[in-house]
Structures are given as C-alpha cells and as structure tokens.
Amino acid sequence: MSTSSYDFSTELAATTAKLSSAAKHEEGKETSIWWSVFDYIQVTLTIAGFLANILTLVTLVKSARRFSRLIKILLQHQSLVDACVCACATALILQPSMWLPGNAFGDHFVCYIWHGQAAYWGLVTLSTYNLVLIALERYLAICRPFAHTRCSDYSRKKLATYGAWLYVFCLFLTHGTYIQTRLTDGQCKSEYAFDGKWTKLYFTSFVIFTYITTYLIPALTMALLYSLVAHQLRKRKENTELGKSKTIDRATDQLTKTAVTVTIIFILSVGYDLHFYLLGYNHVIEYTFGSPEQKVGVFLSNLNSVANPLVYALLMPIYRKCVVETICPRRAKSEDADQASKSTSLRDLSNSVSNIA
Template identity: 25%
Template sequence: MSTIDASYYTPLLTTSSTDTLFPTGETHYEVSTKETVLRIIYAVIGSLGILGNLTVCTVFIIRRKAFNSITNKLILNQSCIDLLNSIVFLTLRFGPRYLPHNSLGEFLCRFWYNEYVMWALFITSTVNLVCLSLERYFATCHPVKHRTLFSNKVPKIGIPCIWLAGFTYELYWAAVPVDYSCYPAWGSKGVQMFMGILLFICGYLLPISTMAFSYVSIIMMLRRRTQDRQKAAVSAFQKAKKNVTITSCLVFICYVVCWTPTEITYLMYNLGYPYDFTSTAHDVFVVVVLCNMITNPIIYAFKYQHFQKQFQKVFCVCCQNKVGDLGTVSVVVDPAGADASSDMG
C-alpha cells in the first residue's frame, strides 16, 4: 500500500557497483502531465501539513498552561505526529535518493525507501486517536473511573508507548523481503492473503470499531444529559466540554472518510482482486489519505473554541486585550480537564 509508486523510483536505481545519488526529480523518462499535477498536489498537501500542524504545536506549547488536560496533550501529540509525517512524506517524495550497494543500502531500502517510517507514523496516529476516543469516553460516561485511569502522570508513560506501538507494529513491513524498487514483496500469495486480513482487522477494523463505540456512547450520554438539563442553565464548562468532545468526534469522522477507501481496496488487492496502482482511482485514494494530515488543524481552527481563543492570544496581538477578558478562565483552568470532576451531574 505504497503512497509513492515503486515505478517512480525504478529509473533512479543503478546496476553499477558505485553509490548513487540522484535528486528525486531527476529521471530518465519524460514526466507526464498527470505526474506533474500529482507532484503539485503532494507539495501543497505536505506544505499545508507542516504549516497547519506546526501552528497547532506552537499554540499548544506557548499556551501550555491553558492546554494542561490529558485530552489536549493527546491532541498536541496528534499534531506532532502529523507534522513529522508531513516532513517525512515531502522528503520521500522530493528529497534525494541515496542507495549504496552495501549493508547501508539494504538498511535504507528496508527502513526508509519502503516508507516504513511514514506508515509507522500513520499507525502511531491511529493509536493516538483510539486513546483520545477512549479518554473522552471515560471522561463523559464513566467520570469516576476516568479519575483513576487518567491521572496527570499517564501522559508521561502513555504518549511514549503510543509512539512505540506504532513503530513496533509496522516492523513487519521492514522484515518482508524487498524487490529491486525497495518495495516489500510477500513472495507467497497465501501469506499475502493472511497478512492482508490480519492488517485490515488490526490496523483498521479494531481501531474504527473502538472509536465508533466510544463516540456513539458519548453522543447518547450527552443527549440524555441535555434532556435532563433542558430546563436548567448550561454552564460555560459544560459547553466547553461538549465542544472539545464534538471536535474529537469530527477528527474521527475525517479519519474514517480519509482511510476507508484505501483500506478496503488494499484488502481486496491482498485477497487477489486485480488493482492498478497507476490508476487515477489509486491516485485519488492516496491524496485523500494524505489529506488526513491537514484536516485536524482545520477542525481545531473552525470548531475548537478553546484553541481559537489561545490562537488569538499568540498570533493576534491587536486582539489580545479584547480577547483577554473572555479567555481568563480558560488560561487558569483547561475545560477538558474538568470532565472527571464535573461530568457526574
């Protein structure tokens, strides 16, 4: 399931025994209009991914006292993952290709040019989204358990474990034998079918099911509470907590939309159905997957009110005095961090 076609790299390889160093754009064939358009799209997506996620990280770090809850630490971790993946993607797509014919070349082939790092980051992103959905689930539906399971010390252990899980899970990709284009070749159709089903279940179906269960349960709980409190005034904290939960739910929906076409077609391909990796449909699916690296900052900018206020305080100098009075409480207390203590009502 390579987002960078193996055929694109083939002309850059050499049969010489000497080391090779080619810019990614230097090829031995005429670049088609389709390839040119894709390069432009990839460059735009990668650049927006860096810009958007770097902006989110900057706001979260500078205003870290306002984003001190576990929820926001997971959101920051998500932006860090997407930021790094945007850089990795642009480097793979447009960076130089150095492939010596020795053990270093073998290492680069298995851990870099076969996109191991990029896909490991995609898995890390998925694991982080699952953790975010579970944290919101317990905070909303089981606040007492939330205080026990999600203490302030959890992120110090949990976030490194999220990264470790992603890169460990994807190690199989580096262990599979590679062909001349550094793209893993299964070798056996039976193994490919088995791994295709296993990867679909572990890398897509289980995470999607977990997140869907979490957010459906949250929505049902919020509806019940809305009915119980429809005659009572809704506090600012209740509105803020509902807003961060809706924001997380939108992130999940975008994940489903971006990843479902690719996951289903890749499963069908591993089961033996013909699939053309040079088709326009494949290119569209790839672009949609890559768009997932830039959707989250857009969601935060238009939906996450707490982020909007802190963004203004960091970047809108002319708005600081005006917004300062409105955001005083959020600087002292992170609304998402009050779930465990105030959701029991």
C-alpha cells in the same frame, strides 16, 4: 498494378502505426503532466498541513492551561504525529526514485525502512491509535468522570511508559512493511525481501491483519465510544441536575464534536486506500504501486493528517483564540484588557445602581 497496390497498403499500414505510436506517446505525456500537477497539489497540501500542525502544537503548548491534562497531551501528540506524516509524505513525493546514501548501514536503513514505507505507515498507524485514545478520553471525561480524574493524576513517568508501549504496538502492527523492498547489488528494488511460497501467503495474511488492526478495529471502537458519549450528552441535556454549568457543557460539546469530525474524516480518507489494499492483495482487483487508485489512496491518507488543524479552527472557538494569542500576542493582550475593562465598567455600573436603589 498489384505491386503498387501492395506498396501503397504497406506504406499506409506503416503510417497508421506511426500515428498510433505518436498518439500513445502524446497520451502518455498528457497523463504524466496531469500526475505532475497532482503531485504538485499534494506536496502543497502536505507542506501546508505540516506548518498547520506545527502551529497547532505550539499553540497547545503555550495555551496548556485552557485544556484538561489528558486531552492536552493527546492533542499535542496528535499534532506532532500528523506533522511527521505530512513531512514523510512530502519527502516521499519529492525524492528521487529508490535513492540510496551509498554506505552499508544507510542503504539497508533507507531501503527497508524508508522506501518500503515502514516509517510512513508506522506514523499513520500511530496517528490512528492516538485518535482512539482521544475517543477513550472523551468517553471517560463524559461517562466515567471519576476514572478520568484518576487517569489525569497519573505521573509523567507512567504516561511516558504508556506512550512507549503505544509506539512498540504500532511498530508491531506494521511489521510486514519492513520486507516489502529488497536491497541487491547496491540497488533498492520494489520486490519482496525474501522468495518462496510462504512469502505470498504471509503478505496475504498481513494485508488482512493490517486492514483489521489499522482500520476496522479503530473505526468500530471510535464509533462505539462516541455513540456512548452522544447518549450521555443527550441525557445530560434532558436532566439539568446531571450538568455542571452551561460554559463547561458548551466547551465539552465543542471538543467532542471536533473529535467526532476528525474520526469521520479518518474513516473516509484512510479507509479508501486500505480497502483497495485488501482487495488487491486478495486478487479481487488489480492494485499496483504508482497506479492512479494507489496514488489517490495515499493522497487521501495524507489528507487525514492535513485536515485536523482546520477542523480544530472551525469547530473550537477557544482554539481560534489560542492561535491568535500565539501569532499576535500583543493583539490578544489588548483584547483581554478591553474585555477586562468592559467587565469592570459593568460591575461599577451595577454597584452604582444598587447604591442608588
């Protein structure tokens, strides 16, 4: 009796263990399916963002006369960098895990620059500081017009030099990302490139440095500049002598609102992952690559680059018109011809009325 009871309880325990293991397997399978769907949605958005940013770049190049020189250059550069961010994000999601090309130079480059995500975060940082420059341009255009005019007269060589320094600056800000992976025995591993106590201390300091330079300083700078811009625009509306014309003021308002909206999206999207990054490396919370929190954070960082063309289209009528001219040049020409004929007819009518009078 006792033996059969023992056999039954043993068999029951074994069955329970099997069922528990099967349940965990099914749960893991369901989770994997959900993350596959999430990756599919993310890839779809990043590809759409890449195409939209390329369309924006082409539109801004073809319709350069519609914008002032400085803002045109900055918006074109923003579209180019955001397109590269979307392309990098798409490739990082679709690539085989830790793949290598199979030669010495390629393996080192891909492992430390690509798999360590130095290229990706370098582009995100470049996009961030380009937004800071757009905020500075808006401040100069509205609050310091004479300084804005002097900057607009800079030669292409001088502007190219400043642009090169911006790239060097962003490479410096992301220096720690180049040693987040290690190449050993022909395999790229998600380990620090160097061992030792100083490595842990270095990365803790680097994470704090990254949070301050990549998020906190840009966010506070943009908030300050746009606060000054909003104050000046309010003064201009109250005093008509400070304004130039209704058309120019309307265009300025639209462009400034667009820049402010893009900045708000940056603060909400990029800030999520950097906050988790900061707290995780300071052992406040657990932050691991590939975790749900980290995947959502990277998704939001990508969304920052995807959303910009949509914001331009929603808030800038002149941008929408330029896009129509880029996609359907014949339709745009016919609309311009109709508008010109209407204005001519109105002018002739007014002349006839004046002659009769």
